[in-house]
Amino acid sequence: MTGLASKYKRGLVVGKFCPLHKGHELLINRAREASEELLVVSYTKPEFPGLDPARREGWLRAQFPQAHVVVLDDARLGVLCAARGVPARTLPHNDDDGDDHRHFMGWLCWTVLDLPVDAVFSSEDYGPGFARVLERYYARAPVAHVSVDQARTLVPVSGTLVRQDPQAHAAFLSPLVRASLVTRVFVLGGESSGKTTLSAALSAHFGCPWVAEYGRELWESQDGILVYDDLLKIGREQLRREAQAAMQAQRWLFCDTSPLTTYFYCVEMFGKAEAELLDLAGHAYDLVVLCAPDFPFIQDGTRRDDSFRLRQHAWYQAELARRGIAFVNVSGSVDERIRQVAQVLTA
Structure with missing residues (x-):
């Protein structure tokens, strides 16, 4: 040289x-x-x-x-x-x-x-x-x-x-680049549609991390009370935790909800949302998985009812279409849903 x-x-x-x-x-x-x-x-x-x-x-x-x-x-x-x-x-x-x-x-x-x-x-x-x-x-x-x-x-x-295979050559990538090349899967669904169960099951199946729903954690820590300002806080923290988890991921990262979910609840609860939360709701993922509401509705004390679940599912379908975001519908048992997602990820 x-x-x-x-x-x-x-x-x-x-x-x-x-x-x-x-x-x-x-x-x-x-x-x-x-x-x-x-x-x-x-x-x-x-x-x-x-x-x-x-x-x-x-x-x-x-x-x-x-x-x-x-x-x-x-x-x-x-x-x-x-x-x-x-x-x-x-x-x-x-x-x-x-x-x-x-x-x-x-x-x-x-x-x-x-x-x-x-x-x-x-x-x-x-x-x-x-x-x-x-x-x-x-x-x-x-x-x-x-x-x-x-x-x-x-x-x-x-x-x-x-x-040819970024993860096989991950040692030659800085943490920033490696994390950005992780395939991020957003698991979406209405209340009691199995999205959290599926996120955890996919994590176990593929041996990779998953990001839990921060909004539920905050709701529980505040005795079931969320105020308007909490929703933007939830959107920000969800993405912060996702970015942190991506630094540890090898190939895939499964995300239970995203700020799109938070935006839905913000408008549903308060009739409005901060512009920043609307912007965060556009956060991009490599794959969006929409869980069908075909599980029996389970009331755990935090949820509305089956009619709300169906309306929420329809809103997600319409919103994803409006934003031009492709998504995969999954249905059936947890094992069946895992197979449906795996077919897409390993194709």
Whole structure:
């Protein structure tokens, strides 16, 4: 590795980061240490499922808050071009010639971002040629290339390997990235529809964590009394506990309710809800499981009645459809429901 004794004004790292792994982090950290400023650019065309620009941007900004992070798709690039008043272009395809990508980056840094660089950091053999192309764009002092762990001896992994099975290569992912790649399953259902029983049973079946319903815990601790402000508290705490559990999960995480449930009860009990709770109700999951109200209704002293359960179930169906959220209906015994969920998760 060369060039790290120098202090560059602005370094550049470009990658798909699909997903961001420790090899990428090594590269970016070396670039950050050797540069006064650091520009990190991520793009891929086509996109990889579950690795959208917003998710990649979240990882990069969280792990490298001092860097100038630019994560692109064609729409985001169009917005940048419009802001700069330059003709819009589209991203090069992943299979396009390497020179197309190099010239695209030269145009992006110089014309769109107005962030010229004097060093390119990479772990690939295209790095020196990339630096020469940027020099031609800038018509200025040479652009250095700094190679970092090109032989993959320090971090023996690649994005392709991690994409094939992120959990099998979890050791090469930071806790933040690993947690965000856990498949989160939201188990939803009306009162006495078996959602808590199913959540716990799925956890036992798959050997992974589950997140219990915080609202019920708070209700019990307050002797069955909830006030309006408690509902937003419940929504926030439910997601906090979910995020905490995801840090420990290996592959799947089952969530008994979400802020969508809390939002329903808030409107049902008080006729209104805070805007933040409505926003939390849109929290996304990888799979939504809706339990059919085909269990005999059991009154445990906290529930309404069977007619309320049916109305609640209908509201969930309508609300999920209105939000464009796909869901899986499960019915029958607990074992039958487990089999129905397993068919989806292991397909």
